[in-house]
Structures are given as C-alpha cells and as structure tokens.
Amino acid sequence: MFVIIYIVFVLCFAGFVLQSSLFKRYLIAGWAIVSAIFLWFSHTYAINESYTSIKAMLTNQNLMYTLSVIVTVEAVIGVLVNLSIIKRSRTDRFKLMKYLPSASWFITLYFAQISLFLNIPGMNFKVLALCSVALFVGLYIAVSLFLSREKEQQFALELKFMVHMLQILVAGIISVIYSSSPYNGSAMHTDLKPLAVFIGVSVPVIVIGVLLRKREIKRLTKYMNT
Numbered sequence: 216m217f218v219i220i221y222i223v224f225v226l227c228f229a230g231f232v233l234q235s236s237l238f239k240r241y242l243i244a245g246w247a248i249v250s251a252i253f254l255w256f257s258h259t260y261a262i263n264e265s266y267t268s269i270k271a272m273l274t275n276q277n278l279m280y281t282l283s284v285i286v287t288v289e290a291v292i293g294v295l296v297n298l299s300i301i302k303r304s305r306t307d308r309f310k311l312m313k314y315l316p317s318a319s320w321f322i323t324l325y326f327a328q329i330s331l332f333l334n335i336p337g338m339n340f341k342v343l344a345l346c347s348v349a350l351f352v353g354l355y356i357a358v359s360l361f362l363s364r365e366k367e368q369q370f371a372l373e374l375k376f377m378v379h380m381l382q383i384l385v386a387g388i389i390s391v392i393y394s395s396s397p398y399n400g401s402a403m404h405t406d407l408k409p410l411a412v413f414i415g416v417s418v419p420v421i422v423i424g425v426l427l428r429k430r431e432i433k434r435l436t437k438y439m440n441t
Contacts, residue, residue, distance in 0.1 A: 236362035
C-alpha cells in the first residue's frame with residue numbers, strides 16, 4: 216500500500232513542475248525561493264520523524280482521505296487549465312487557476328525531506344537540509360525551465376494532462392482501499408523496490424518522449440525550410 220502513497224507524491228511533484236512550466240521565469244524563481252525557505256525551516260520538524268510516525272500517518276484513514284481530496288481537486292484544476300490553454304475560448308479565465316498555490320507541493324517536499332533524512336543517517340542535519348534544498352529545488356528549477364521553452368510547451372501540456380489523469384486515478388484507488396478495510400502494512404523500506412520499478416519505467420518513457428519530440432520538431436523545421 217505504501218508504494219501507492221510514494222507514487223502519489225511523485226505525481227504531485229511532477230504535476231506541479233509541469234504546472235510551473237507555464238509560468239514566467241521570474242515566477243519559477245519565486246516558487247523556487249519559497250520552496251527553499253520551506254525546506255530549510257521545516258527540516259527541524261522533519262528530523263523528529265521516524266518510520267513509526269510516518270507509518271502511523273500513512274495508515275491514518277482521515278489523513279489519507281484528506282490527501283486524496285487535495286490531490287483530486289488540484290488535478291481537476293490542472294486539467295481545466297490545460298483545456299483553457301488548448302481551446303483558447305471563453306474558458307481562458309481558467310488560465311488564472313495555474314497560479315493557485317499547491318498544498319500537495321509542500322506536503323510532497325516535506326515527505327521527500329523526511330525520506331532523505333531517514334535513508335541517509337549519520338550526516339549533520341543542517342548539511343542534509345542544505346542537500347535537500349539543492350536536490351529538490353534544483354530539480355524543480357531545471358525541469359521547469361527546460362519545459363517552459365516555447366518548443367517544449369506542447370509536450371509539457373500533453374504530459375501534464377496525463378499526470379493529472381494518473382493523480383485522479385491513484386487518489387481514487389487510495390480512497391477505495393482505505394474505505395474498504397484498515398491497512399496494516401510492513402516496514403516502509405520494503406516499498407522502495409516497487410517505487411524504483413515505477414520510476415524506472417516512467418523516467419525512460421519520458422526521456423524517450425522528449426527525444427522523439429525533438430526529432431519530430433527538427434523534421435518539421437527541415438520540411439518547412441525546404
């Protein structure tokens with residue numbers, strides 16, 4: 216069960232990064248600063264968490280219901296933004312929704328920071344907090360700026376729509392599982408293997424998609440110039 220929660224957070228991270236690719240560069244920089252500040256000041260709470268406390272949170276039905284609702288609402292808003300941009304009609308007013316703050320983004324950052332602390336023991340907490348800022352914020356900036364380029368916008372929109380659909384699907388699965396019966400899972404570290412499989416499949420597909428799109432753009436450019 217825990218692997219589904221990990222997947223939710225991966226999708227939330229990807230969804231917000233793709234949403235940010237629609238921002239101007241100064242807004243991306245602003246969100247990066249806000250995220251860095253959040254990670255730095257939240258690390259004093261993250262270091263007090265343990266596998267037991269995280270497992271207790273992830274097996275709490277009320278918390279998981281709340282998480283699934285937040286993820287679903289934000290995914291629906293993301294889909295509306297996509298439709299607004301694609302249709303370019305009166306629904307343009309939905310474009311403003313892309314600037315709404317994301318609660319799932321901060322939850323994801325906090326959970327990712329906790330996971331980093333739990334899986335890299337023995338290092339100074341402040342140094343590890345700086346590493347988490349560099350890792351997560353750096354990844355956010357790099358991918359957001361890459362996808363914000365004009366020639367990558369269409370690919371970003373297509374990928375964003377797919378991520379939001381997956382968010383809604385997984386959030387629904389969480390609601391069904393937690394409403395059916397109480398869950399007593401095993402240790403959290405046992406879920407890292409299926410998570411690695413999920414990332415191992417998704418990342419190559421995304422990379423292949425980027426490369427194929429670049430190839431298609433070059434082919435079309437060459438065709439138009441001839």
